Amino acid sequence: MSEPSIFTRILNGEIPSEIIAQTDTVFAIRDIAPQAAVHLLVIPKTAQYRDVTELAAGDPALLSEVVAVAKDLAAEHANGDFRLIFNTGAEAGQTVFHVHAHVLAGDLAESSMG
Ligand code: 5GP
Numbered sequence: 633m634s635e636p637s638i639f640t641r642i643l644n645g646e647i648p649s650e651i652i653a654q655t656d657t658v659f660a661i662r663d664i665a666p667q668a669a670v671h672l673l674v675i676p677k678t679a680q681y682r683d684v685t686e687l688a689a690g691d692p693a694l695l696s697e698v699v700a701v702a703k704d705l706a707a708e709h710a711n712g713d714f715r716l717i718f719n720t721g722a723e724a725g726q727t728v729f730h731v732h733a734h735v736l737a738g739d740l741a742e743s744s745m746g
Contacts, residue, residue, distance in 0.1 A: 637730035639675045653705060658697050660705055660735075667745045669738025670709045674701045675730065682729040684718035702735045710737035717745055 642649045643659060652672065653660040663671040676694055681687040687695045699716065706714035717734040719726040736743055 637679050638728055639673075639730045639732060640679050643675075643677060653701060655697060655701060657694055658701050660701060663734065667734075668715075668736040668740055668743040670706070670714075670736065672702075672705050672709065672735040673732045674698050674705070674735060675732040679730045681731045683720045683726065683731050684733075685720060687731045698733050702733055705735055706737045713737060715740060715743070715745070 636644070636646075638647065639661075641647045642661060643651070649661045649664070651659050651661060654677075657678075658674055658676050660672050660674045663673055676687065676691075676698065678694075681690055681694075684695070687698075702714060702716055703712075706712055714735050714737040717736065718731070719734070734745060736745055
């Protein structure tokens with residue numbers, strides 16, 4: 633067995649981070665190093681998918697749930713508009729190989745994520 637991901641450890645309460653929203657299958661936290669006024673992460677509770685391509689192929693309904701939670705959070709934390717980013721692969725900046733969506737909102741002019 634590989635080590636649990638940092639997000640699994642957060643979900644299990646082993647690493648402190650406030651869970652700001654959750655459903656049966658996904659949860660959301662604030663990014664520890666925000667790149668925008670609002671920078672949240674929406675994460676499937678299962679760690680079985682490394683990236684969004686695996687998630688889309690393996691469980692499209694779960695990917696839809698990630699998008700639905702992102703939409704709700706953008707409405708709650710900003711004006712409803714948001715940028716959704718899935719870094720896919722190390723060379724694209726992915727550092728945690730437990731699929732997660734970055735939700736960026738608020739003033740994106742200074743965002744370093746595209
Ligand atoms: P990636 O680079 O894989 O697309 O995104 C991983 C994200 O997780 C990064 O933006 C990073 O700042 C965030 N992150 C890494 N460790 C922690 C942590 O312990 N707590 C929180 N809240 N975010 C983390």
